[in-house]
Amino acid sequence: MNALGDHPFARGLREHWSDMQRRRQRQRDCTAATRPTADHNHGEEQVTTEHDNDVDGGIFVPPVDIFNTANNWTLHVSVPGAKKEDVNVHWDADRSTLAISGLVYRPGDEEFLNTLVAAERRVGLFERKVQLPPPGGVSRDEDGEKEEVDADNITARMEDGILVVVVPKVEKEWTEVKKVDIE
Numbered sequence: 001m002n003a004l005g006d007h008p009f010a011r012g013l014r015e016h017w018s019d020m021q022r023r024r025q026r027q028r029d030c031t032a033a034t035r036p037t038a039d040h041n042h043g044e045e046q047v048t049t050e051h052d053n054d055v056d057g058g059i060f061v062p063p064v065d066i067f068n069t070a071n072n073w074t075l076h077v078s079v080p081g082a083k084k085e086d087v088n089v090h091w092d093a094d095r096s097t098l099a100i101s102g103l104v105y106r107p108g109d110e111e112f113l114n115t116l117v118a119a120e121r122r123v124g125l126f127e128r129k130v131q132l133p134p135p136g137g138v139s140r141d142e143d144g145e146k147e148e149v150d151a152d153n154i155t156a157r158m159e160d161g162i163l164v165v166v167v168p169k170v171e172k173e174w175t176e177v178k179k180v181d182i183e
């Protein structure tokens with residue numbers, strides 16, 4: 001059991017929890033630093049605090065782009081600051097759902113992180129579930145058959161803060177011809 005507690009993912013969770021508690025304590029102890037931001041609708045400035053984007057410390061849902069090509073679905077999940085060893089990708093065939101979860105870090109040592117005055121990026125635990133084919137119409141191949149996922153060949157890689165997941169579609173290698181007897 002101790003080996004699990006030493007796993008990088010578990011260490012990251014503990015560090016995130018400690019960081020969250022420190023930030024909440026700072027929020028209670030003093031007034032938060034402010035930063036001006038442009039209001040795109042009116043050109044006015046508004047004041048926001050460092051805690052506006054991470055008040056609850058809960059799990060967040062990262063944005064995703066889904067591409068549907070002839071041979072696969074490709075997903076681009078925006079998770080800057082995530083380490084590949086702390087990201088999990090699972091295919092649930094019963095629900096036709098790709099589940100992506102993990103942890104996004106804010107780099108720096110504790111002393112540096114204590115100097116944070118404006119936080120716009122989401123950090124901490126994330127989870128995203130994507131149904132494939134996406135809802136809103138079943139994806140069909142050129143023969144009109146429902147496209148299915150080739151779960152054994154799903155791949156994932158990190159590229160510049162983007163998790164790229166390629167979900168191949170099942171290749172139809174042959175056409176099944178069935179003789180129908182006439183009665």
